[in-house]
Amino acid sequence: MRTEDAILERWFARAVEAYPGETVRFLTAERDQFRNPVGHVLRENLAVLLRELLGGMEPSRTKPALEAIIRVRAVQELTATQAVEFVFALRSVVGELAPEHDALSLGRKVDQLALMAFDEYVRCREKMYEIRLNESRRALSVPAAMARMGS
Amino acid sequence: MTDNRHKIEQVPPRSDWRDPAVEFRKGTYCHSAGAKYVEALGLPNPRDWNPADADWKLPSDWKEIILNGMAERLERFRSFKLFMDVCVRCGACADKCHYYLGSNDPKNMPMVRAELIRSVYRRYFTPAGRVFGSLAGGRELTEEVIKEWFYYFYQCSECRRCSVFCPFGIDTAEITMIGRELLNLLGCNINWITKPAADCFRVGNHLGIQPHAFKDSLEFAADELEEVTGIRVDIPIGKKGAEVLFVMPSADFFATPHYYTLLGYMSLFHEIGLDFTYSAYASEGGNFGLFTSHEMMKRLNAKIYDEARRLGVKWILGGECGHMWRVLHQYMETMNGPADFLEAPVSPVTGTRFENARSTSMVHICEFTADLLYHDKITLDPKRNDKWSVTYHDSCNPARGMGLLEEPRYVLKRACNNFHEMPENTIREQTFCCGSGSGLGTDENLEMRLRGGFPRANAVRHVREKHGVNLLSCICAIDKATMPTLLEYWVPGVEVAGVHELLGNALVMTGEKERTTNLRGEPLQAAVPETSPAEVVHG
Amino acid sequence: MAALVAVPLLASAAGVGKGILLVGIPYAAFAIFLGGLCWRVVGWARSPVPFRIPTTCGQQTSLPWIKSAPLDNPSTGLGAVGRMALEVLLFRSLFRNNRAEIYDQRYVFGDSKWLWLGALAFHWSLLVILLRHLRLFVQPVPAFVLFMGKVDSFFQIGAPALYLSNVVVLCALAYLLLRRLWDLRLRYISQFSDYFALLLLLGTALTGVLMRYGTRVDVVAVKRLAIGLATFQPVVPDGVGIVFLIHLLMVSALAAYFPFSKLVHMGGVFLSPTRNLANNSRMKRHVNPWNYPVKTHTYAEWEEEFRDKLLMAEIPLDEAKHD
Incomplete structure (x- = not known):
């Protein structure tokens, strides 16, 4: 296995640690995109993030990948800390598996990503208030429209 | 340096399900x-x-x-x-x-x-x-x-x-x-079930919309439809001796996007000259009794047959709703039948006798419309739906409590030019729930609903990325209420519509004015070119 | 002197003990099995099926030009029988356990059928083994049993020839057990009774295999016992051996345990209302034997309550009730 694959596997394992024990194996083992959507989103996007962290941190690729992961974690039974914790885990994973890597530069990128993750987490929670409001508007839209039209 | 300091709070792994x-x-x-x-x-x-x-x-x-x-x-x-x-x-x-x-x-x-x-x-x-x-x-x-x-x-x-x-x-x-x-x-x-059930029991529908307001809503819909089509449709309520009683979920006349589906029904009934009536007493097809108890289900459902008997109709037509159809198909006649005062449903336009509904005497609108289309009794212009790239979400109850799978697809494929299925193990009898069914679609439960709806949204995202799908069609009032919320969070850019909204858009009506907008009042063509699938954000 | 008395006493006690082990326990276990199973099935059957609630797994029968799924969503009794046959003989629902993996933009199906395969292999080989045992209970041995034995040992590996069903049943049981231990989700839901049933079956199968290929037993003695039991003229033969005894006790335990455990699914599957009913509830009224009248809000009550609003909106009132 290439080092990067090994890092990804270890990182994934760290990211699912937040879930109840019985679920960890399912999230890890089941590869079907539709039978294991949570694991799939996590795996796909961690791979993108890893490439970017070891590479150039291109925002147009980093941001959507991070968003996809956080969006899932923001609605699950996780605290804010647990939702973003996986980002920090990368530092030690890389430290263990690829000690030759420039820890300082990676550390900076991880910090940057972590800050983005916090932002995204807050955005998701805010989004939930917004969609909640929109839903209640739609639920009574006809009477509201009638009132507007003076019907 | 250690990462462990971030692990402030671990989810305690439940070792044993017996711990309540x-x-x-x-x-x-x-x-x-x-x-x-x-x-x-x-x-x-x-x-x-x-x-x-x-x-x-x-x-x-x-x-x-x-x-x-x-x-x-x-x-x-x-x-x-x-x-x-x-x-x-x-x-x-x-x-x-x-x-x-x-x-x-x-x-x-x-x-x-x-x-x-x-x-x-x-x-x-x-x-x-x-x-x-x-x-x-x-x-x-x-x-x-x-x-x-x-x-x-x-x-x-x-x-x-x-x-x-x-x-x-x-x-x-x-x-x-x-x-x-x-x-x-x-x-x-829970309140989101019991309150609508109580309102439905006393007033007639989930929101407790009283008869005069019910009529106002339908009149208002007729006004809107006239603006789009130039045609004024009738609003028969409680008309004795009509051939058909039409029952729909009440959300169709107070919420969007349900409402556009109502405009679709109205256009269709007018175009084929159906002799039908709405009812203010049975102004709710949905039945939150199903989510309460068998007894409550029976108590709320009784209105439909009672009203059909009182009005002397020949048979009943039912609108787009998921759990409503589980009740109508699997419970209604057992609970409140026999329906011996009704006749086996026959389409007045095609003469088709709906053998599959001969005893209960209630036909699903998709069955009815598919039959019309099959016999070429109505003309459609699917180009009017060209701004949409459509997928179809099978609602749980019609799929797994009935088997209504092909009828809506037949209607959709005739009414739209761009139709794409979601992956096999997420549709038909394997369809994923919206996550808000059975009375759980309340806003205080939003977080749980977003979790429950994620597998469905994930499949929608797949067709959005692959085919540029921007509209999810369905035949369930709860889907129409909660899917827009779900998709707004998980797959922004995909809207939700009823099958008969798309039919209503495409339906060429005799004497209509040239249509410039769809039933939503939006221009028929997208203002800006749709984002191509490749540009859709991946994730 | 004491020895002279004690020896015959012990011998007769041993004889009685052997009788209990070889005859008493099997009879008791079989009686519990039959009685218990009847009690369970009658118990289920006594509860009515108030509503017609099949889980529909395919297109309904509606318009004549729409192709329906007669086995996954039957609209006739015959179709429901077909659906049950598929379910019971081929485990149709477990087979549905598919997945769509995406490799290079195309779907690859399959690969998730292990549970189906394991369950099917176990149940079918168990049936073959049970039927094969008839050769011990019936004299002369029926032709189909002999034939089955021939097919089962088709490959003629070793002497006595290896029965395929023995290999399959052991592999399948091992798979079912390992899967329960290996898969965290399954381990989470598994209960003592799940392991107990598997271990009992595994023990029975292992002792059976051991008798055939390892410590040989006196087949003539076993057959004498078996025919004696089957004809209700029990004899207690000598020299059946300890392995046989364990085998027999495990089978007895299994039979007696059967009706009180999840193993009764064998009988239950036939009664499942989501599978054994035709989806024809709109074609033919299904009757609920305990359907009772309920309190409704009648039209008359409703009209009375909303009369003003109805008049205001010019919605026609009911003439029959209104002057």
């Missing part, structure tokens, strides 16, 4: 039913209480009530009795529940959800359990267990997906229905 403790965390449970609604329906133990409180104000003999209630239901329902006995815990259902897939909470695995009640059954109703207790899989009935039931039976949308994969056909929906009936005996109801 649950935490009522905001966003993941529904409010309790207000006392006045419980009272209005004459249900037991009306009181004000909150699931997050320690004291649920249960009646003092609550344990006896539950055990007697179980005994009674074991005698009444073979399904319940059998499903308590035959599960072998093979695990085939484990990853079939959308709540489990989205929440990863192991108690959302269908067999564990059933086991919550099954363990009590074993302890109190089987010889092995009485003697060996927990060794035989039994569990004591405590107040904690009641709270756990409440938490998890209001976390099952009765979608029946697990039942498709179970080698014994064990249907968690059936178990959840009984579980909720038992909870109702103690007065543990």
